[in-house]
Amino acid sequence: MIVTASLTYRTIDPIADAALVVANHHDACVASFGSDCSYEGAGRYLTWLGGKVEEFPEGCVLAMLGDACVGQMELEVPWGLNTGYVNLYYVMPRFRRLGFGRRMHRYAEQYFRNWEADRIELHVSPTNGPAMDFYLSLGYRRVGGDRGARLIKLAKTVGGNAE
Numbered sequence: 001m002i003v004t005a006s007l008t009y010r011t012i013d014p015i016a017d018a019a020l021v022v023a024n025h026h027d028a029c030v031a032s033f034g035s036d037c038s039y040e041g042a043g044r045y046l047t048w049l050g051g052k053v054e055e056f057p058e059g060c061v062l063a064m065l066g067d068a069c070v071g072q073m074e075l076e077v078p079w080g081l082n083t084g085y086v087n088l089y090y091v092m093p094r095f096r097r098l099g100f101g102r103r104m105h106r107y108a109e110q111y112f113r114n115w116e117a118d119r120i121e122l123h124v125s126p127t128n129g130p131a132m133d134f135y136l137s138l139g140y141r142r143v144g145g146d147r148g149a150r151l152i153k154l155a156k157t158v159g160g161n162a163e
């Protein structure tokens, strides 16, 4: 597939987009842990997401290519902090390995810059090989999580490379 059009971003509507964002969130859980046995459930997720959308509307977005949803990001810069956090980073299966994840990261960096964050942190499952490779390719580096940990912490400076 060759894609030349640019992505647009819109804030998630937790009611109108409920089915889509729950499916994406569930799929990201399976990608992370290999099964959905640790999935928290749609209701709990939507309640949590509603609060995040209210607090960080420009951080909780769907990446759109025309009418098609390409991906979903849930980003935040908690008040008073200069470290941004990635809660969810997701590209729909049919759009993977086409550079969309990398393109979405430009939005993420701009979002963090706008809110004066100079560092980005996230947690990733060490068994999620594609996500690890993806984040390392963007310059994230491991800053926490012992060997055998369920999640490891990655970080990078905004607009720069890892520490």
Ligand SMILES: CC(C)(COP(=O)(O)OP(=O)(O)OC[C@H]1O[C@@H](n2cnc3c(N)ncnc32)[C@H](O)[C@@H]1OP(=O)(O)O)[C@@H](O)C(=O)NCCC(=O)NCCS
Binding pocket: 027, 028, 031, 032, 087, 088, 089, 090, 091, 092, 095, 096, 097, 098, 099, 100, 101, 102, 103, 124, 128, 129, 130, 131, 133, 134, 135, 137
């Ligand atoms: C991880 C994810 C966001 C990557 O999105 P993507 O759009 O496929 O990534 P891109 O096409 O922009 O890839 C950028 C670079 O990341 C690396 N990469 C991405 N996917 C990879 C894979 N499956 N295997 C190896 N490297 C990979 C490559 O270096 C790639 O550059 P290249 O294509 O020039 O080699 C996507 O696979 C995804 O949504 N996975 C499920 C959800 C998830 O695990 N999210 C992260 C944890 S919450």
